[in-house]
Structure formats: C-alpha cells, structure tokens
Amino acid sequence: MRFIEPHGHMVSRTTDDYLAMAMAGCQAVCEPAFWAGFDRSSVDGFYDYFRQLTDYEPKRAAKFGLTHYCWLCLNPKEAEDVKLAEEVIGIIPKFLDRPSVLGIGEIGLNKNSRNELAVFEKHVDLAARHGQLILIHTPHLEDKLKGTRLIIDALKADGRVAPGRVIIDHVEEHTIQLVLEAGFWAGMTLYPESKCTAARAADMVEMYGSDRLWMNSACDWGVSVPLAVPRAALEMRLRGHSAKAVDALIYGNPARFLSQSKNFAEKL
Numbered sequence: 001m002r003f004i005e006p007h008g009h010m011v012s013r014t015t016d017d018y019l020a021m022a023m024a025g026c027q028a029v030c031e032p033a034f035w036a037g038f039d040r041s042s043v044d045g046f047y048d049y050f051r052q053l054t055d056y057e058p059k060r061a062a063k064f065g066l067t068h069y070c071w072l073c074l075n076p077k078e079a080e081d082v083k084l085a086e087e088v089i090g091i092i093p094k095f096l097d098r099p100s101v102l103g104i105g106e107i108g109l110n111k112n113s114r115n116e117l118a119v120f121e122k123h124v125d126l127a128a129r130h131g132q133l134i135l136i137h138t139p140h141l142e143d144k145l146k147g148t149r150l151i152i153d154a155l156k157a158d159g160r161v162a163p164g165r166v167i168i169d170h171v172e173e174h175t176i177q178l179v180l181e182a183g184f185w186a187g188m189t190l191y192p193e194s195k196c197t198a199a200r201a202a203d204m205v206e207m208y209g210s211d212r213l214w215m216n217s218a219c220d221w222g223v224s225v226p227l228a229v230p231r232a233a234l235e236m237r238l239r240g241h242s243a244k245a246v247d248a249l250i251y252g253n254p255a256r257f258l259s260q261s262k263n264f265a266e267k268l
C-alpha cells in the first residue's frame with residue numbers, strides 16, 4: 001500500500017509516528033499551518049513557526065524517507081486579531097518561494113465570526129495574487145454547514161481562484177455534496193472521536209464517488225491517529241473496493257490535486 005498524508009500537523013508528533021507512517025507506505029506528508037494550542041503573542045511567533053515548517057520539519061521527516069511539504073497562513077482560531085493577521089499575511093510572501101511550500105492553508109472559519117471572514121478573504125486575496133493553491137478548514141459540529149456556505153460564497157464572490165485549485169477539508173455527510181457540486185475538491189478527516197470514522201468515509205465514497213476527494217488524519221497534538229488513512233483503506237478493501245481504486249483515492253487523488261503546485265510536481 002502507498003498513500004500520501006495530505007493533512008498532518010507533524011510538528012506536534014513524535015519520531016515514532018514518522019516511522020509508523022513510513023512503514024505503512026506513506027510517501028509524503030503535507031502540513032498545513034495551524035493553531036499551536038495557544039495564541040501566539042506576535043508576528044515573530046509566526047515567523048519562527050514558518051521557519052520550522054519550511055526548514056526544520058522537512059529534515060526531520062527526511063530521516064524516515066518521507067518528503068515533507070507545508071501550507072502557510074494564520075489559522076482561523078487566531079483570526080479575531082485582524083491587525084496581527086495583516087502582519088502575518090505580510091510576511092508570508094517571504095516564504096512562498098521555499099521549495100516545500102504548497103499554498104495558503106489551512107484558512108477558513110472557526111466560529112463564523114465577522115473578523116474570521118475578513119481574514120479569510122485577505123488570505124484568498126494573497127493566494128490569488130501569488131497563484132497559490134488553497135486548503136480550507138471548515139468549522140466543527142453545528143457551525144459547519146453555515147461556515148461551509150459562507151466560505152463557498154466568499155470564494156465565488158472573489159472569483160480569481162479556480163474551484164479546482166481549492167480543497168475544502170473536514171467535509172461530512174451534510175456538506176460534501178455542496179462542496180463537490182460547486183466544483184471544489186473535498187477532504188474527509190478521519191478522527192477517532194469527532195469528524196469522520198473510516199466507515200463513514202467509505203460510505204461517503206460509495207455515495208458521492210471519489211473523483212475530487214481525499215482522506216487525511218489531520219493528526220495534531222490532540223486525540224488523533226497518524227495511520228487513519230491506511231486504516232480507512234483497509235475498511236474499503238474489506239468492503240470489496242479494488243486495490244487499484246483504493247490506490248487512486250489515497251495516493252492518486254492527493255498527488256493529482258497537489259501537482260498543481262510546481263513544488264509538489266517537481267519532487268513526485
């Protein structure tokens with residue numbers, strides 16, 4: 001089995017996790033910029049985090065034969081401070097020409113507030129001006145449907161980034177159709193407690209097809225499982241999906257979407 005982990009917050013994981021992922025067939029891991037578990041106190045905190053994502057973490061992953069990529073942004077959880085967000089967006093272009101950067105993400109909404117939406121739109125503008133791919137976080141639980149609608153409306157209103165260059169992550173049964181019908185890619189996040197189980201993910205593949213869909217573990221410092229993607233692949237094989245179809249979903253699809261970034265295509 002081979003797979004790409006398209007969404008893992010590896011700075012919070014151990015070397016044992018890297019080893020287990022490599023042994024399970026992981027070919028590359030992609031790390032969106034995220035909340036640290038606490039709000040950073042200044043733009044300098046983000047500067048150092050971006051250095052960690054673009055410089056140190058690829059070296060740590062390489063010790064296990066894994067290619068490490070990243071996405072850059074100020075995440076929605078810290079977007080209430082619009083002035084700080086503007087400062088962070090101001091330093092991101094300095095990092096965009098680093099060889100492992102895939103685009104802007106994970107941006108989006110957390111509580112669907114006015115400030116979060118304003119900062120989301122500033123990130124979309126940044127991506128459009130620099131020709132970057134976009135990875136989007138959608139809110140959890142009862143805020144998810146409303147947040148997904150707000151995000152799609154904002155992207156359509158801007159209109160500069162083609163839907164095929166945007167992945168909207170953490171979809172569930174009540175948002176996947178909305179995302180796919182609008183032409184975007186959809187990401188299913190496999191979590192042991194919330195979001196999506198392996199069985200629910202397999203159900204969604206069977207209902208909506210797998211053309212513009214990927215699966216990820218979104219592993220971070222919380223309760224999460226770095227091997228969730230191969231676990232879901234096993235679930236699909238047990239249901240009778242062919243090895244070829246599973247390979248297309250867990251390796252081919254992320255490779256196809258991410259190859260729109262020259263940094264990914266060059267190393268594939």
Ligand SMILES: [Zn+2]
Pocket residue numbers: 007009032034106218
């Ligand atoms: Zn994430």
